[in-house]
Amino acid sequence: MALTDPGTAAPGPGLDRPGRPTAQGWDALWPNGLPRRGRLRIRTLTTLRWVAVAGQTITVLIVGFGLNLPVPFAPCFALIALSAWLNVLVSLASSGQRMATDSEASAHIAFDILQLSGLLYLTGGVINPFSLLLIGPAVLAATALPLRHTILLCLLAIAASVALTVQAMPLPTLDAEPFNPPIMTRIGIVVARVLGISFTAAYAWFAAQEGARMELALDTVHTVLAREQRLSALGALAAAAAHELGTPLATMSIVAKEMARVAPEGQMKEDADLLVAQAERCRDILRRLTKSPDQADVVHERMSLLQVVQESIAPHARRPDVRVEALVSGPLDEPPPEIWRLPEVLHALTAFVDNAVDFAKSEILVTARFDAKQIIIEVRDDGPGFAPEVLVKLGEPYVTSRPAPESLRSGHVGMGLGFFIAKTLLERTGAAVDFRNDRRGGAVVTARWRRDAIEAEPEREPFSGLDAEGVDATE
Template identity: 45%
Template sequence: MDRSRRFAFLRLGVPDVRVRTLVALRWLGIAGQLATLGVVGGLLGFPLPWGPALAAIGASAILNAGLLTLYPRSARLAGREALLHLAFDLVQLGVLVFLTGGLANPFSLLLLVPVTVAATLLSARATISVVLLAVVILIAQWQWALPLPWDGPDFELPQAYRLGILTAEILGIGFLATYAWRISHEGRSQALALAATQAALERETKMSALGSLAAAAAHELGGPLGTITLVARDLAEAIGDDPEFGDDIRLLNQETKRSRDILVDLARRAEGEDPFPSVALAVLLREVAQPYEAQRPIEIATSPEAAAIEVRRSPELLHGLANFVSNAARHAVSQVRLCADIVGDELRVRVEDDGRGFPPALLPELGEPFLGPSRSGSGGTGLGIFIATTLLERTGGLIAFSNAPEGGARVEIRWVRTHIESNDDQGR
């Protein structure tokens, strides 16, 4: 993974916002505020506190200009910095509403906007802070706001009606903030999990491509080594009997011949190999299980028909099955079973352990990323199962999670045989 992608991957787990985005949103808010004051105070002639209102808008414009000056165009704000900026926007809008009637002002509904923006950009804790600040501002509007600018007798809403508006706006802020944060959090989690899956797949693909790399290296090194061999042979003919250098020349010839034989053999083996060769399913299952047999004994039980199926030794298949076997070995008490059989036109592979099994409440959610330690019950995040599920689904597999009747977790992967069998096998 190149450096820019790796840095982007690391940044996915931390909510942040580009300075340019924040500046653009604030300019949009400033333009709307000025337009509203112009229409209400200028065209409609309602009396407004122009001085304090323009001062509040001016403070927002000064902050925006400062951001453009102090930060580069590509800068991002995260954590406390982003929280402070969005809190400022909320307070600034609250001041304008306070000056122009509080909850009696129809534009008090716009206090929902900074909270919703904060919920899409900030962490859960920071979002809660912004929501609490909004509630405090709304209560201040309800109790102490200046009268609504009105062309005629003083306009005063009944206290009960104003209390209803306060309650409605608090509930609206709470609902919208929860909804927006949940959606954005799931999006970030999904992006992070998919990046982790891609990284795992790239690693497996690179390992599988080592054979091709060895062939290329053998061809590239063949030219310089041939030149060295010719020079060494000429030196042996010219000064091979020299008492001082003769032994070194003969050793040089031997080593160049040995190096050439190694490269020829390496190129022959690499060129004859498919990067993802077809192997019998029984062989592939043994390869998957071998690294984890030191943790727990792994029993491999395959029907004769399933064992003989030829499958592509692809990175997705290897890494996906290995993740499930690793998880079973970690949670098993004494043994892991890896079973395969044919049912109708399907190949079915099961990974079972004799541990405590999956928490029943968690079964419908397995395969989703970032379940959280408290929900997973094992201290994990569910990312490993998500990666395995995603990779095996790429091979055409369908994954089902359950608990065995006798106890322990069970993962069953099903493929239609025509989807999993290699083309070479089908063509025989």
């Protein structure tokens, strides 16, 4: 069944184009093209350093007094005291709750690398087992700082590892002769440290980056839902307004009737009668607004399957370059069920149709099928289909294969959030969403619900003794 809607709507903001900064706002919020990760508080940096100070102090005491190894106590405790002094100075100079700038956090982490390197220099260099701790500051930088700062700090940690291989004091041992491993062993140790710093920091960077991108995508979903909730709240606001307007309108109606009763024949009488008629009309409008939800307008509370698919294709119904059709199929002896009007479903289907319009050759078909157990809505186009590398990741945020905007019918280049948001919205309603390519060509998006999950309850018939307004019809 083809839809021939009388109105043609321009492509509006899709699901990945909510009422907030997107294409232009993306560049404004994140100039480097990447979402901003969480920054470090001053208290976080000082707390980590206090933990390091405590650990270093305990280690030096155990090695020196517990194991009776020749540890250079004075320079070691001098470096540890330097860290403690810096913490005290930072705590006095600024509030612990303040967020550190990227440069400030980088300076803190660079100091920690150099201080730890100094301790390692005094206690054996890279062959000291605790040289593995140089990975820690690099990982912290990778999870919280921009890429440029992370690379610089990782290079500093790598340079420290290499320098400690070349020059360091002997490792404290019980033997008279200092422990001096072969050169190949030293090379193997430093290579392991360099690879550990590089790969661990890279893993942390990509994990933090993915988390930040997912957080932004979920924030966009919440923005879309919040917008729909505000629209839904307009109904309650209208009912409240109708309730408040009822009393003054009743007074106006009484005064208008009294004016009509005493007004002489002529223009004044006609004006008074018009006031009475318009007051009655206002009362009818307010009465409809204040109906309870189970008495609300069917058009606004529920909709047929045909209405669902027609509304999803309405913006593209009269396109001359692509034909968009909507069909409903099911058992011949059963009418199509009505479902609750869910903004999530309408938004998601509209997003799928928008995407199909950009890639279809000449035809898009939106089909709704139903049986006793489930309701299925399918969006199918005759375009090239999903690319294999896109299909395996479809439904995740920031997955897009859109070409240049001038080659698209909608002219829109999204952030790769449309399918992610649409899939998330549909799953909130209990749908199972599937993306695939048809064997004959073209992309297919399918959403399946249990019928009882979205089917609207049958309308209750009024009691036979009362009419629709609750007035006794037998009188």
